[in-house]
Amino acid sequence: xxxxxVVLNNIQxxxxxxxxxxxxxxxxxxxxxxxxxxxTILCLAVKRYRKLxxxxxxxxxxxxxxxNLIMKRVVQRIxxxxxxxxxQLIVPPESEYSFPSGHTFFAFSCATIVFFYHxxxxxxxxxxxxxxxxxxxxxxxxxxxxxxxxxLFGVLTAVLSxxxxxxxxxxxxxxxxxxxx
Numbered sequence: 001x002x003x004x005x006v007v008l009n010n011i012q013x014x015x016x017x018x019x020x021x022x023x024x025x026x027x028x029x030x031x032x033x034x035x036x037x038x039x040t041i042l043c044l045a046v047k048r049y050r051k052l053x054x055x056x057x058x059x060x061x062x063x064x065x066x067x068n069l070i071m072k073r074v075v076q077r078i079x080x081x082x083x084x085x086x087x088q089l090i091v092p093p094e095s096e097y098s099f100p101s102g103h104t105f106f107a108f109s110c111a112t113i114v115f116f117y118h119x120x121x122x123x124x125x126x127x128x129x130x131x132x133x134x135x136x137x138x139x140x141x142x143x144x145x146x147x148x149x150x151x152l153f154g155v156l157t158a159v160l161s162x163x164x165x166x167x168x169x170x171x172x173x174x175x176x177x178x179x180x181x
Contacts (some may be wrong), residue, residue, distance in 0.1 A: 016052035023135040030103035062161035075099040101142045104133040104150030142146045
C-alpha cells in the first residue's frame, strides 16, 4: 500500500487551480451513475439505439450488483484520505468503501458496451473513463489499485453482461471486435 500513497502524493504535486476546478466536475459525471443512466435512457428512447440501450441497462444492473452490492461490501477498503489526514479534500468525503472505484467501474463497463455497438463512440467513452479514473486519484478518494481493478472488473462485467443479454434476448448485433467471441 505504501507505493499507492507515493503515487497519490505525486499526483497531489501537480495540483493547480484549473485541475482543482476540472477534476471535481469530471468526477461528478460519474456520481450516482448519472451520466450512464442518462445515456441508457436516451438510447432506450431512440428506436435506432434501443438495442444498445437494452445492453446498457442489462450492464448497469449487473454492475450495480457486482460493484456496489458485492465487491465494496466484501472488501470494505478504507479510503486514502481517511488514512492520510494531511491531505485537504476539495470534494466532500465519500460514504461508501473505496474498492473498487465505482466511478471507474461504471465508466469502463459502459464504454465497453458502447464500443461493442459503435467503435468510435466507445473509444471516446474510454478516453472519458481514463480521465474519470484519474480524477478519482487526483481527488484523493481512491487508491491506484481501486481504479485499476475498477477498470478491469468494469470491462469484464460488461463482457459478461453483454453475453448474458445475448442469451436472454437473442443476438443483439455483431460486435465490432473479437473481445466478446
